[in-house]
Amino acid sequence: MTLAEALLSRRSRYSYGPLSRLELGSLLHYAVGVQRRVHADVPGVQHVLGTNPTAGGLPSLRVHVVLDGDVFEYLREPHALCPTGTTDLAGVFAQEEFARRARAVIVLTGRMGPGLAKYGPRHYRTAHLDAGVAVQNLYLVATALGLSCCAVAGFADDAVKALVRGGEQDVALALFVVGGSIPPASGHKKCP
Template sequence: MFNPGARSLRGAGMEFMRGTELGAQPPSDQMLGRPPPPLEVPYTKAKTIIPLPAPEETVLPATDLLTAIEERESIRKYTSEPLTLPEIGFLLWCTQGVRRVVDKTFTLRTVPSAGARHAFETYLLVNRVEGVPPGLYRYLALEHRLAEESRDPGIARQVAAACLDQPHIPGSAVTFLWTAVADRMTWRYGERGYRYLHLDAGHVCQNLYLAALSVGCGVCAIGAFDDAAVNRILGIDGERQFLIYAATVGKKP
């Protein structure tokens, strides 16, 4: 029998599923006629902005989709070879690239998202990228640029520690860190939108796995992390915005 007061993990999961059933919540902000939240978290820090090469200007080896699907696997060990800026731009575009902004209300991107809400922000832990100093950056998807967040020399160690010291994080060329801005999704769907955030995370990471083959890279998705610690490193509150998924990327051995 379902017990909403149960403290077990199974109880918490069932409580979430019951609480987000259709018809179980009040009207969403969209239903109430409230304006939508911004399409992107504003960038206000007076630090480095790095333009990324346009996807159509990046020449990559042709990759058959069936081959990419057949060869998809998680790879945790990488060479010391750095990624290039065009390769990084390509992977960011494949995972969150904006194809069109519609009425300043929603975006059409290279991945699916419930109601085209696209609630994610992409942070990039850079260890080895040609022309980009190591540090933490955020992808400004609307402009296809990288914005510096931190050049703390210990940032890679901090992120690895927050992800339970998984060794492929400091060993990667880059680590993708996807955060969810909850009200971008709940504006339309209410509490049920939290379900869609987790579905969208799978779409994004699968695109990264498939796209990485074109640039000779391997990927390993990461779902194990100390939520409070990694949110603190990223400078987000853990409620309105929180880490939802991560993945390491590096050149295949």
């Protein structure tokens, strides 16, 4: 699929089929994974940069994945899901159907420390831009992989923060619900 085809066929969908680990891994790798390493000013130190650009190239986002009630943190290096706990998605979504229908929920939170240290309070704006960039990457990669997905801003901040065991410097930014594709005949009814 070309980028133009992905941009034109991308949709938010509300029904989700089974999702393989390979599909999930590909989605994470291409949307929010490592793209390259660059040398830092300090000799011997390298910065890791992602397929999703962030302001200043800072590691401003944390990515968690909820699968069948288990919570994992996605570590783009070494491209692994690291178990961090369990959760009940009830109470996380404003539209509770998402909790029942999702095959995987990708949770984007802001790790505010590095950005606040470098940019001050302006980083509260930048963090949301970083999340928006990541969400569009997720939409386009999911489309190219033939997956069903939807970005979700309707969530309870406290529940998301608890889900990722976030501290004072962590901010809930966006959720991204994903699953395998469902033929249109089965319906892509909106979540009420």
